[in-house]
Structures are given as structure tokens and as C-alpha cells.
Amino acid sequence: MSGGSSQQKTEAPSPRRLREARKKGQVPRSRDLSAAIILLFALAMIAFLKDSMVISMQRLLLEYYRAAPTLDLPAENLLFYALGFTARMCLVIMPVLAGIVAIAVAASVVQVGVLFAPQVLQPKLERLNPVEGLKRIFSLRSLFELVKNTLKIIIVAAVVYFVVKARLPEMLLIYFKTPAQMLDLIAAALLAAAFAGGGAFLVISFFDLLFQRYEYIKNLRMTRQEVKDELKQTEGDPLVKSWLRRRQREMIMNAIRREVPRATVVVTNPIHVAVAVRYEEKEMSAPVVTAKGAGDLVPVIKRLARQNDVPVVENPPVARALYQVDVGREIPVELYRAIAEIIAMVYRLKGKVV
Numbered sequence: 001m002s003g004g005s006s007q008q009k010t011e012a013p014s015p016r017r018l019r020e021a022r023k024k025g026q027v028p029r030s031r032d033l034s035a036a037i038i039l040l041f042a043l044a045m046i047a048f049l050k051d052s053m054v055i056s057m058q059r060l061l062l063e064y065y066r067a068a069p070t071l072d073l074p075a076e077n078l079l080f081y082a083l084g085f086t087a088r089m090c091l092v093i094m095p096v097l098a099g100i101v102a103i104a105v106a107a108s109v110v111q112v113g114v115l116f117a118p119q120v121l122q123p124k125l126e127r128l129n130p131v132e133g134l135k136r137i138f139s140l141r142s143l144f145e146l147v148k149n150t151l152k153i154i155i156v157a158a159v160v161y162f163v164v165k166a167r168l169p170e171m172l173l174i175y176f177k178t179p180a181q182m183l184d185l186i187a188a189a190l191l192a193a194a195f196a197g198g199g200a201f202l203v204i205s206f207f208d209l210l211f212q213r214y215e216y217i218k219n220l221r222m223t224r225q226e227v228k229d230e231l232k233q234t235e236g237d238p239l240v241k242s243w244l245r246r247r248q249r250e251m252i253m254n255a256i257r258r259e260v261p262r263a264t265v266v267v268t269n270p271i272h273v274a275v276a277v278r279y280e281e282k283e284m285s286a287p288v289v290t291a292k293g294a295g296d297l298v299p300v301i302k303r304l305a306r307q308n309d310v311p312v313v314e315n316p317p318v319a320r321a322l323y324q325v326d327v328g329r330e331i332p333v334e335l336y337r338a339i340a341e342i343i344a345m346v347y348r349l350k351g352k353v354v
Contacts, residue, residue: 011227016230026216027111028215028216032201033205036205039194040198053093170185256276256301261308268313268319269320270298273294273298273320274298275292277322277339
């Protein structure tokens, strides 16, 4: 039972797993949301610029129509003439096209941030496998997408239907309008229906985005064993780390047992840190820190010092400063005076004892 449960993906994906998935281009993204935003932005641009675009197109058409009777072109130049006309037409709608490209990029960045995943472009042989292709086509995922898209079409179509139905009485009066008024009425009706459908599409796409994120996290879930294996890879095997900590503590304790009995004095905080200092006037140019400890090592150092008749001096500022010095190094110059006074006091006490 425990072995089976350990293989169930019940753990949330780790940051490392999420980073690796992102590098592969696997991100929670709703194509419907991007499409809805692009559609609504394009409609807004058209509604805002339609008058100026229509006027520009009218001027362009009039220019070509007026020039047509007097135009004498060889047959081989007609293609270039048509291409020039098409290019000028594209310039008229260029603001809308540029806006659509910009909003498409922005919609993608808002969902997944700036992402460059070259691995997505690498060819994968499994994509050419017809068996795998059939599995994807006849999978539960494909069935779900089919149902989702069908519901999406039904909801959007229903919204558009009700908008058009509300405008139907106004549309019946189209026969009493001038051609310009007819075009304005049809354009307004089409835009209203398109905005309504796009708005419904946008609302649906938000739910699709939430679902895509849920599916993304669900598919990246990990088993407990995978979490343990990843922890070993990223932070090392806990058993090895525990052994290293024990080994380091043993080395520190051995150094303390060896050096504290030989120290000249032990300076303490008194309960936070303890530092053993050794000074031999004829052998050393300056006192040397031979051992130090903090926390539960402080009583050990103090007990060893007392057992070996090494004086213990409480001086919190000096103890803190000495604790910053590496074991085996001479004390810094700025501590000479303080340590000299402590050692002088120790020598006087030893002289009294003797």
C-alpha cells in the first residue's frame, strides 16, 4: 500500500520542475484568451479608424478609376500595376495590422512572460509516429477539447443571435435609407454583433486560462519519490549531508580538545562565543586564535579551560571581535592593545598564584 501511494503524483511541482518545463516551452497558456483579445482589439481599431480608412480607400479608388481611361499599359506591366494598387491598399489598413501584431505579442507576454524556448523548434520523431498521432486524436483530451469548442460556439452564437434580434426592427427600415445610411447601419450592426460575440468569447477564455493552469500544475505534479530524488540532486543526499555535519563537528571538537589546554587565555561573551588565544613571547610575534566555538560549544571550551588551568576572561566586545578571526591566524592589529591587557592580567594572576 505504501509503495503504491508513493507512486501517486500527490506533491506540488517544485520550482526546479517548473523551470525545466518552462525551458521546454511548457507553459500554461490559453490560445482562446489571446484570440479573444486580438479580436476585440481589432474590432476596436476598425470602429475607431473606419471612417478615415473608408475615406482613404475612396480616394485611392477614385484616383485609379479616373486614370483608367487614359492609362496605356503594356500587358506585361499590368501585374506590377496591380501589385502597386494592392500595396497602397495595405498601407491604408497597416495601422490595424500593426496594432494586431503588437497586441498579439502583448497577450502572450501577459500570460507567460518573455519566453525563449529553442527546444520547441527542435524536430521530434514521435510527432511523425502515426500510432501516437491516432492516440492523441482519440484521447480523452481531444474529446474534452471537442466538447469545449462546441459549447464555446453555441454560447457565442447565442449571444450574437440575441444582439442581432434586438437590432432587427431597426434593420427592417433599411429599405427607407440612403445608400450611405444603409452602409452605416449594416456596419454598426455587424460591429455590435462582433463586439458581443468577442466579449462572450473573452469571458469564456478566462475560464479556459484557469483550466489550462490547473491542467499544467496537475500534469507536473510529482510523486514523493521524485521529490526525494530531486532534493538529493539539488541539495545533496540528506544522509551524506548528515555525515558531513557530524564529521565537521568531530574535527572541530578534536581541535578544541587539542588546542584549549595549550591556550594562554580563553575570552568569552560569556554564553554566546568563546575564543582560545595562545601567545608565547619567545616563539610568536603576535597572539594567535587557536580554537573558537559558539552556542553549545561555549560550555565545552570553558570546561576544558578550567580543567587545564587556563584562565577564562569575560569580555564580550573582544570575544566577538576575536570570533571573526580564522583559527590559526594572528589577531588583527586593532586588537593588540585589548589582548595585551588581558594577557598581562593573566600573567599577574599566575604570578600571584605562584
